[in-house]
Amino acid sequence: MFQDFSVSARPENGPPRLEALRRIMEAEGVDGFLIPRADVHQGEYVAPCDDRLAWLTGFTGSAGFCAALRDQAGVFVDGRYRVQVKHQVDLGSFTPVHWPETGLAEWLTARMAKGQTLAIDPWLHTVKEGLALATALEDKGVDLRETDNLLDRIWQDRPAPPTEPVMVYPDALAGRSAEDKRTSLAADLRKAGQSAAVLTLPDSLNWLLNIRGADIPRNPIAQCLGILHDDGTVTLFIDAKKLEGIAPLEGVTIAEPAGFAPALSELTGKVAVDYGTAPLAVYGALMAAGATPVDTRDPCALPKAAKTDAEITATRTAHLRDASAVVKFLAWLDSAPKDSLSEIDVVTALEGFRRETNALRDISFETICGSGPNGAIMHYRVTKETNRPLADDTLLLVDSGGQYLDGTTDITRTMALREPGPEERTAYTQVLQGLIAISRARFPKGVAGAHLDALARAPLWAAGRDFDHGTGHGVGVYLSVHEGPQRLSRVSDLPLQPGMILSNEPGYYLEGRFGIRLENLIVVQPAPALPGGDPERTQYAFETLTFVPFDRRLIDVTILAPAERDWLDAYHGEVLAKVGPQLDTAPLAWLTAACAPL
Incomplete structure (x- = not known):
């Protein structure tokens, strides 16, 4: 197994470690110290030796930071982790702070007095962050001091840096x-x-x-x-x-x-x-x-994001291979006795089907498998302690992917474990409508992710709902599953270009009840000319890379517009045509039924 179900950080470790850090701060004559989830490379992913935020606080999310002061400590997280952080940190020692609604400088200047000193490790903060923070603190009379990493002085069993072969x-x-x-x-x-x-x-x-x-x-x-x-x-x-x-x-x-x-x-x-x-x-x-x-x-960013023809051809192959594994998994899940299954069983089975391709080099991230209320924790990672049985739940959210030499995959499907009610079916269909809207979009050259993000949210907005994450992130080819700078997000002003691979993943999360997310990967391509269109105006569209059916038990067909229904039937027809030839009799029969016209 690539995935590990052990508990990597515990809330009870936080208070004594925070007190040890404060003793170092006092000895150094500083009143605060920042601990970001970052390393010298400033990417999203860190090696165990650099996961200082998790070691100190217990919070294991992929983004966040802690501001440790003499008498209080805030753990800053975005909307993806607002539920998770409350379960992972000691709330008596660490206060979750919703960021960016509450800015770091705003929070610090409200709690630090003129003449006090905040220390940072300059290797763990970007130039942009550091200069902006220095200006904001200077205006309030708070000194910003660059220092070595104070936390490293108390992390006695810190792992060694990785040295894997190239x-x-x-x-x-x-x-x-x-x-x-x-x-x-x-x-x-x-x-x-x-x-x-x-x-x-x-x-x-x-x-x-x-x-x-x-x-x-x-x-x-x-x-x-x-x-x-x-x-x-x-x-x-x-x-x-x-x-x-x-x-x-x-x-x-x-x-x-x-x-x-x-x-x-x-x-x-x-x-x-x-x-x-x-x-x-x-x-x-x-x-x-x-x-x-x-x-x-970064001069590599845009040419890396705009994939070559060879990369796109390769990643199409990887996605079809991965789709066959996911379809086999879904067929297995449908026939398996739910009363005897747990989240860990599901994750183990899915990885097993990917391994059967004989091409899997790793999973592309820790599989998110949330049953019932765990599905509402957007980046939930099951452990032996949180492992939930499927017996009593209606919905199961599974977000997973594989690393293959010819491509990186990322797919989310939400499945019905038993007969869903109107609330689940309505929410699922609204999320599906958002995914379809992005999939069908045509847009002129120069349009950025921020211009398209609302398309995925509009069906939810119309019902007074929304989701607290971007609609899509960039994806590499046998590289990081989260790649920039391309995004489908209300804050992304980068014009989309042909060859950019993105995720298309709207969702809806009801804390304590269930979570719904649906995700395909898509790639920007030149759009075919339309009769009567202006040939001098360059337009783009999205080619779908992911071919796995959606759960028809959760689709309220009465909500879908005719064009949405047509898109879904055409998509399922492609799924059957592309993936069906890779399957044996039993999973093929399941796929044929799953892809039948609505």
């Missing part, structure tokens, strides 16, 4: 050679008058150099840091042991990670730095060296 990713799957990528991005640097670009996101460097690794569970990346120079060469800061099994990388100089900070001090002229992802320490080192940091989007 593999070379085939050019045939990538669609571009590493040399081509390096040369192209270096030309952009020269055009902008920049001598180098500092790269801290491992998935950017893995994409750039056509390498992969296994340093972070569920993410096939090698942790590293890098500097792209204007001549197209790269200095890669990585543990050399990881590279022992591969040939030398062309155009790449290898250096140990400890050499990254000194190397920054040797850069001159204008240096591209993504203020939204690079650590504040990078900015400080460049300024101290006399270089000029220029706030520039």
Whole structure:
């Protein structure tokens, strides 16, 4: 099993660890210290050795931070984790704070007095975060001090950094050679008058150099840091042991990670730095060296997001392979005796069907399997202690994915465990209508995710409902299942481009009752011309990559518009045509019934 059902952090560990941290704070003469869920790379995923927030507080969500003051501590989480955090932290020591409704600076300045000092580790906060926080605190007379990580002084059993081996990713799957990528991005640097670009996101460097690794569970990346120079060469800061099994990388100089900070001090002229992802320490080192940091989007971000034809072809294959496994799982679940099943049984079975493909390299994230009220915890991860039987529940939400050499998948389906009531069927159908609206969308060049996000919410809004997460995130190809900068979100102003893969996942969550989420992956493509349309206006549409049926027992056909019903019937026809030939008799019979016209 890739998935682990053990409890990785406990609420009762938080209070003594917080008190130990406060003793260090007092000795250092600081009144507060920030603990983000972040590492030096500033990506979404962290290795166990860098999961400081979970170690201190017990909160295991993928985003958040703790502000520890002398007499109180706030754990800041967004809408995805408002239910989860209340179950994972000691509420006597840590107060959940809903962010961004309550800003960090707002919270701090309301609780810290003029002349007090807040300490931060500059390697764990982005340039953008650090500069904004310094300005906000300065206005209130609170000093911001950069220091080493105070928490690390009390984390005695901290795990060692990962050193998993690196593999070379085939050019045939990538669609571009590493040399081509390096040369192209270096030309952009020269055009902008920049001598180098500092790269801290491992998935950017893995994409750039056509390498992969296994340093972070569920993410096939090698942790590293890098500097792209204007001549197209790269200095890669990585543990050399990881590279022992591969040939030398062309155009790449290898250096140990400890050499990254000194190397920054040797850069001159204008240096591209993504203020939204690079650590504040990078900015400080460049300024101290006399270089000029220029706030520039990570140069790998957009070309990585706009997949090559080879990547799209490969990921189509991966999604059909994955779909056959998920369909077999759904057929099994329908026939299995629910009274004897638990959430762990479901997760184990699903991973087993994916393993039977003989192509699964890992799951793409910890499977979210929430029965009944656990489905309302948006990023719920079942453990041996929370494992819930399916016997008494009506709905089961399963959000899962696989990592294959040719693609990364992410799919959510919500299933009826027994006859659903009108409330469940209505909510499910409204969520499905949102997914269909995104799937059918046509939009002109220049439209961003923020312009489309409302399409997925409109059916829920009309009923006075909503969901507290974005409609969709970017997805890599045998890289991170959460990839930026492309998103379907009310705050995303990035224009969508052909080749961008995104999730389409509206939902509805009723705390203490049930959760509903439906998710397909989609890719932006040029839209076919329409009769009478303006041929000079470029339009895009979404191609669906995920082919697994929706639970017809939960669909209220009377709510669907004719166009929505037509889309659903056509989609199910495609599912049967594409996935059916991969199946044996029993799952094929199940799929045929599941895909019958409404």
